[in-house]
Amino acid sequence: MYFRQIFALAIKEFLALLRDKRSRFVIIGPPIVQLLVFGFAATYDLNDVPVAIYNEDRGGAARELVSRIEGSPNFQVVAYISHDSETAPLIDNRDVLLVLHIGQHFSADLLRDNSAQLQVILDGRNSNTAMIAMNYLRTILLDYNRYWQASQGEGASLVSLQTRTWYNENLQSRWFIVPGIVGLLTLVVTIMVTALSVAREREAGTFDQLLVTPLRPVEILIGKAIPGMVIGLLDATLIIVLMAIFFDIPLRGSLGALYLGLVLFLLSAVGIGLMISAIAVTQQQAVLGAFLFLVPAVILSGFSTPIANMPELVQWLTYIDPLRYFLVVVRGVTLEGDGYALLVHQYWPMAIIGVTSLAIAAWLFRSRMY
Amino acid sequence: MKPAARMRLWGMIRKESLQILRDPSSISIAFIMPVVLLFLFGYGVSLDAKHIPIGIVIEQPDTATQSLAGAFESSEFFRPRHFDAIQSAQQALDKRQIDGIIWLRNNFSTRLLAGNEAPIGVIINGVDSNQANITQGYIQGTWLAWLEHYAASRGQPLLIPVSLEQRVWFNAALSSRLFLVPGLIAIIMTLIGSLLTAMVVAREWERGTMETLMVSPLHRGEILAGKLIPYFVLGMGGMLFSVALAVWQFDIPLRGSFWLLMLSSALFMLVALAIGLLISIVSKNQFVAGQVAIIVTFLPAFILSGFLFDINSMPDWIQFITLLVPARYFVAILQTLFLAGDVWPVVLANMGALCLMLLFFFFLVWRKFNKRLE
Numbered sequence: 001m002y003f004r005q006i007f008a009l010a011i012k013e014f015l016a017l018l019r020d021k022r023s024r025f026v027i028i029g030p031p032i033v034q035l036l037v038f039g040f041a042a043t044y045d046l047n048d049v050p051v052a053i054y055n056e057d058r059g060g061a062a063r064e065l066v067s068r069i070e071g072s073p074n075f076q077v078v079a080y081i082s083h084d085s086e087t088a089p090l091i092d093n094r095d096v097l098l099v100l101h102i103g104q105h106f107s108a109d110l111l112r113d114n115s116a117q118l119q120v121i122l123d124g125r126n127s128n129t130a131m132i133a134m135n136y137l138r139t140i141l142l143d144y145n146r147y148w149q150a151s152q153g154e155g156a157s158l159v160s161l162q163t164r165t166w167y168n169e170n171l172q173s174r175w176f177i178v179p180g181i182v183g184l185l186t187l188v189v190t191i192m193v194t195a196l197s198v199a200r201e202r203e204a205g206t207f208d209q210l211l212v213t214p215l216r217p218v219e220i221l222i223g224k225a226i227p228g229m230v231i232g233l234l235d236a237t238l239i240i241v242l243m244a245i246f247f248d249i250p251l252r253g254s255l256g257a258l259y260l261g262l263v264l265f266l267l268s269a270v271g272i273g274l275m276i277s278a279i280a281v282t283q284q285q286a287v288l289g290a291f292l293f294l295v296p297a298v299i300l301s302g303f304s305t306p307i308a309n310m311p312e313l314v315q316w317l318t319y320i321d322p323l324r325y326f327l328v329v330v331r332g333v334t335l336e337g338d339g340y341a342l343l344v345h346q347y348w349p350m351a352i353i354g355v356t357s358l359a360i361a362a363w364l365f366r367s368r369m370y
Numbered sequence: 371m372k373p374a375a376r377m378r379l380w381g382m383i384r385k386e387s388l389q390i391l392r393d394p395s396s397i398s399i400a401f402i403m404p405v406v407l408l409f410l411f412g413y414g415v416s417l418d419a420k421h422i423p424i425g426i427v428i429e430q431p432d433t434a435t436q437s438l439a440g441a442f443e444s445s446e447f448f449r450p451r452h453f454d455a456i457q458s459a460q461q462a463l464d465k466r467q468i469d470g471i472i473w474l475r476n477n478f479s480t481r482l483l484a485g486n487e488a489p490i491g492v493i494i495n496g497v498d499s500n501q502a503n504i505t506q507g508y509i510q511g512t513w514l515a516w517l518e519h520y521a522a523s524r525g526q527p528l529l530i531p532v533s534l535e536q537r538v539w540f541n542a543a544l545s546s547r548l549f550l551v552p553g554l555i556a557i558i559m560t561l562i563g564s565l566l567t568a569m570v571v572a573r574e575w576e577r578g579t580m581e582t583l584m585v586s587p588l589h590r591g592e593i594l595a596g597k598l599i600p601y602f603v604l605g606m607g608g609m610l611f612s613v614a615l616a617v618w619q620f621d622i623p624l625r626g627s628f629w630l631l632m633l634s635s636a637l638f639m640l641v642a643l644a645i646g647l648l649i650s651i652v653s654k655n656q657f658v659a660g661q662v663a664i665i666v667t668f669l670p671a672f673i674l675s676g677f678l679f680d681i682n683s684m685p686d687w688i689q690f691i692t693l694l695v696p697a698r699y700f701v702a703i704l705q706t707l708f709l710a711g712d713v714w715p716v717v718l719a720n721m722g723a724l725c726l727m728l729l730f731f732f733f734l735v736w737r738k739f740n741k742r743l744e
Contacts, residue, residue, distance in 0.1 A: 022653060026661040034665065037688060038673050044500045046683045065532070091539060092713045094702070110531060118534050124541030125705045126549045129680045132500075134536060135507060141532055148531040161513055162489045163506060165496030166463065173499040188664065196657050203576075280395075283576075284569045287660035288395040291565065292403065294664075296410055304678060305415045306501050308422075314413065328466075335497050342465060 005215050009223030013197060017227060027193070027231060028238075031185045035239050038181055039247055042304075044173040049133050052079040052096040054087065059107020061116075065144055069100065074136040091123050097133055098122045114152070167335045178247045179330040180303045182239050183323050186262070187269055187297065190232040191290050194273025197224050198365070199286035217365040221274065221358060228270040229263075236262055252337030261329030261343060264350040268322035271357030278364035297321050302328075325350050378588050382596025386570075390600055399566055400608035404558045408612065411550045412620045419504050421449045425459040425468045428452070429476035434483075434520075438490075441516040442472065447508040463495055470494040470505055540709040551622050552704040553677035555612045556697045557668070559635065562605045563642025564649065564667040565660070570597060571650035572659035590739060598643055605639045606632075616708075626707035630717065634707070637724045638700040642667070644731035645696070651738045671697035699723045 018024050051069065055062055069075050078096060081087065090096045101119040109116035120137060122130045168175045201207035210220060240258075243249050272293060280286035300307070300314065301323035307315060318324050325346040332338035332346075390396045426442060428435045442450045451468060453459040459471045473491035481488040492509060496502040514530075541548045574580040583593055613631065616622045624631070645667060653659040673679060674688070675697035681689060692698050699720040706716045 020655060020658070022655060022658045026658055026665070030661070030665040034669060037691060038669070041684045041688045041692075042673050042679050043683060044679065046680055048682060050682070092710060093715045094706075114531060116532055118532060120534060120536050122536065122538045124538040124544060124548075125709050126676070126680065127538075127541050127544040127546050128549070128678075130538055130541075131544055132503070135503060138507075138534065141534060145531045161492050161510065163492040163494065163509075165494045165502055165506075168496035168499055168502070171496050171499040171502055176498050176500070192657075192661055192664070196660070200657070282393065282395075282573075283656040283660075284393065284573060285395040287565070287569060287656065288399050290660075291399070291561070291664075292406070295403075296406060299407075299410050299415060306419065306498060309419055310415070311413055314410070331497050336464070 006219050006223045010226040013227040039178045042177045048076040050078045050096045051075045052099045054081045054101045056104045057102050057106040061107040061110045062102045179334045183326045186236040190269040191273045194228040195276045195286045195290040198277035199280040199283045221362045225270045232266040253333035254339045257340045258333040265326040267354030268350050271354045274361035379592045386600040400604045404612040423449050423468045424470040425453050426450045427459050427473045432479045434479045435474050551616050552708040553701050556700040557671050560671040562608045564646035565663045567646030568649040568659040568663035572656045575654040609635050625711040634703045641696045641728050670695045675701045
């Protein structure tokens with residue numbers, strides 16, 4: 001192999017990418033801004049859910065319940081209504097997410113029968129938010145029930161659940177999402193950098209010149225892959241450092257295991273990016289191709305919704321998505337404290353995807369002449 | 371419009387349309403992308419868990435523990451595996467083979483029969499906190515049902531002081547598809563509008579054909595209109611196609627008016643196109659234009675629009691940023707028009723916001739787009 005030539009090609013690629021001030025900026029600036037904005041924005045935890053209370057009952061039990069909801073950090077009571085007809089406009093106009101209706105006989109029923117019913121009306125336009133708000137309400141009620149039983153001199157039920165959560169002890173969704181953003185941003189930057197590298201030369205007509213140089217296609221491939229790897233590695237490192245500083249995400253496992261995963265992940269991302277680039281004739285096609293890959297790759301990776309919930313057929317599809325494996329590595333190392341041994345089954349699929357896609361890209365380099 | 375002007379504009383539109391038609395990637399982003407995305411989200415993405423793998427550790431089997439284990443085995447939410455000791459279950463949890471552990475200690479039944487408190491240990495992998503909350507909810511539900519059954523079998527009905535009757539409006543079954551698909555249309559429109567147009571003008575600069583356009587008798591407005599009109603048509607075509615898929619393929623109810631939906635879509639499409647044009651005028655380079663389009667349009671539409679994550683729960687400074695994301699207003703309109711109907715206060719307020727954004731971005735495009743060389 002002509003190491004000097006490959007090196008020279010890699011230098012040329014870096015220059016082509018970094019010569020332009022705006023190109024330099026889009027490689028460094030946006031990942032930082034996005035990590036901060038999305039890291040703080042992307043959370044399933046709700047606070048200050050706007051609620052309206054429709055209380056027809058003047059009893060003490062109802063008052064106690066209302067004050068518990070008023071005191072919850074998850075809810076913010078924005079309206080007290082006194083008529084059924086006020087419910088619909090509040091919910092329709094999105095002024096409140098839920099209306100809690102306490103019927104006239106609530107306290108009386110509770111005192112007499114030890115059992116009473118509450119009614120809640122939820123805005124289901126975003127069903128996930130509705131479900132989470134409902135869970136908060138259930139927790140408040142569970143607590144209230146325990147309090148009621150104690151105040152009536154009954155012991156709590158004999159069998160109780162003692163739940164502990166591991167790895168993410170306070171169940172903060174940020175701990176789940178932010179490590180995911182590391183994978184997401186690294187993938188976006190690497191794919192964009194590599195997807196345009198060949199297409200740019202094709203459009204300018206310089207790729208043919210490159211092909212008639214003594215460099216073999218494999219060597220051109222290596223020269224083109226190096227900048228993607230280096231930029232991806234630097235960007236990912238920057239994001240990981242910022243993640244630790246701004247979001248207090250613990251790093252419980254081995255840093256080496258994380259970087260081994262990162263290198264394999266970048267290898268597969270660079271391979272796929274170059275493959276897209278080799279197929280595309282123009283830069284526009286390359287960007288759109290990158291997109292057609294990125295969007296499903298993010299959706300199917302388990303970044304925001306669990307893979308286990310997908311239909312079987314779609315689950316099979318996720319096996320060719322490198323982000324799927326890398327997300328397990330990042331979350332495993334940061335939250336679960338994993339080392340090399342527990343992540344082996346994430347490493348080898350990424351290596352296979354990387355080698356296969358690079359091989360296809362090299363083959364496409366040679367066979368697609370225009 | 372004077373005949374000469376009309377001819378110039380028509381020529382420009384023809385040129386742009388030919389460029390769209392010749393490059394299959396433009397058509398594919400308008401028609402293949404919606405299919406791929408809608409199918410992935412409609413069928414692939416779900417927040418509703420089933421068959422969660424859990425481990426059950428029974429240290430001393432007897433009738434009470436068997437009936438409790440049976441309750442988990444017969445539930446469609448769980449796929450239980452039995453372990454003899456807590457250590458082996460914990461190892462399986464470490465290896466991500468199971469998501470949670472139900473642990474019945476060896477004195478469970480004796481304590482229960484003696485009338486003492488008999489706690490059940492539950493350990494859940496909390497990495498995916500949302501999923502962990504859902505799992506916890508299902509475990510609680512199964513446990514409560516068993517408790518009721520157990521109490522009834524001993525002739526003492528279980529009384530729960532306050533129970534909750536829930537009614538969910540607009541989406542009674544709480545199916546996540548009903549809110550994901552309308553929101554997705556906003557993301558598809560953002561892609562067609564901004565990403566595609568961002569590349570268009572940048573390409574003219576990069577290839578030097580912009581200079582040719584400058585020396586032509588075309589006015590600034592004519593060049594812009596000639597670029598916008600074909601992409602507007604393409605985008606609205608993609609929109610109609612997505613709505614048809616949503617209604618007929620995914621059975622999403624369209625409870626509001628179709629024409630109001632079209633009107634607000636046209637408004638949003640224009641905003642997206644204006645942003646795309648602005649990006650390409652400022653960046654003048656397809657690599658930068660592509661990156662910037664993804665960063666300022668697609669990702670915010672995904673994360674900051676209220677499509678997936680609740681805006682009210684974000685920190686104040688981020689809520690302020692979401693005010694600048696046009697998809698935020700369109701997602702609100704879409705979710706309301708599809709699921710709730712013509713709720714005028716919501717639709718009008720959000721359309722008003724889109725109008726303001728449209729004026730703002732067109733003003734910027736007009737200012738930045740000069741027929742001059744630097």
